[in-house]
Amino acid sequence: MKDKVILEINNLHKSFDDLEVLKGIDLSIHEGEVVSIIGGSGSGKSTLLRCINYLEKKTKGEIYFEGRKVESTPKSRNEFRARVGMVFQHFYLFPHKTIINNVMMGPVIVKKKDKRLARESAYRLLEKVGLEEKADVYPDMLSGGQKQRVAIARALAMEPDIMLFDEPTSALDPELVGEVLQVIQRLAKDGMTMMIVTHEMGFAKEVSDKIIFLNEGKVAEIGTPYDIFENPKDERLKSFINSIW
């Protein structure tokens, strides 16, 4: 099952003015795979994720999605983004829309889906993240953990082929982290392909098929959770793990 490459990244470079943040990243993500990206602050984790769906303009390199190169024309970019779900650290729900409308928005506007059908599937997604009774309230009335679960439902509503999580629990109070991780874990069980930038090492260890350790804009080590946490080879990875546990 996990032999089909869904996303391939070739020689990805990203500079902000003189500062080179990503220095040639090569990666391939297989269907159904859960890949966590770890690394110290400034290692380029978030930038990597943001470059993948073109929220940052990459300086160099190619991205292939299901074997086809993603061009950087607006049309090709938007079509690609519609198939890639993204969850942000700070949720970025639409404050002027109710919860259900937040979730419906992508399908209705981007896919021109019938409103009634979109509402039904949005409701089912809210049930999936345990927030169906919040369907008609506004984001301001929710806790951080609830907001993030809605944000996940909103991304899922586009029926993406891969989900990108950019530090999904870093902005949450400690007691709210669990409910969000649970939702992500359930997605993993359902076979969703995911890339997760996280500081939750316990979670990364448990949920990932593959972990990538980024250091100074390069993939310093890549392996199974066992390889990374029990048998690290890279010196900086060793000290990173020591500093965290």
Next chain:
Amino acid sequence: MRVVSELLIEIKQFLSIVIAFAPKFLPAVLKTLELSVVSILLGTLFGLVVVALKLTKLKTLEKITNGYISIVRGTPLLLQLYFIFYGLPLIGLEFSRSTSAIIGLAFHSGAYISEIFRGSINSIHYGQEEAGKALGMSKYQIFIHIILPQAFKRSVPALGNQFIIAVKDSSLASVITITETMLIARQFVAATYNPFPILFIAGVYYYVIITIISRLLRRLERRLSVNER
């Protein structure tokens, strides 16, 4: 005693002039309303168009809109009205008095309104745009469905101020001989030699119009804040 009875006579006279002249203001007050409402609507439309042109980030369009805003803000409205009514006909652009006044007023508030919109659009967190992009929305869809509704809500208090200013600014149309509230007031003052009651009537009319507008705006603000805790 004599002082008191003199005062009573004065008050009686004042009231009788007010009662006699207040209804005579109505056509002129309607003109004020017409000038204000049309220039506010057109001005808002100008403001939207200008800010939309600016957002295209095309150099030429940006230069034109910047030029428009800096000319309007850099010169008095009185001069702009004179220019449109007396100046433009010299190069073959001639409008009726009413049209000149409305063009002038709308052009004027449009520049300020576009800056109000620009400010509120810029105040929307970039994360909102990113969330839209991540769903695969086009720039246009993001603007219409995500940025504009939120920005409009934030612009309401400042927009309300601008609408109130537009009502008062319409009094300047009197200089191009449009019979609105201020011009009729001056004519009545000349006819009665009694400025106090006449100006009092004019003041009350303006005050009532502006109070109604601010009430409506407050109601709009309340309705727009349903999504707040």
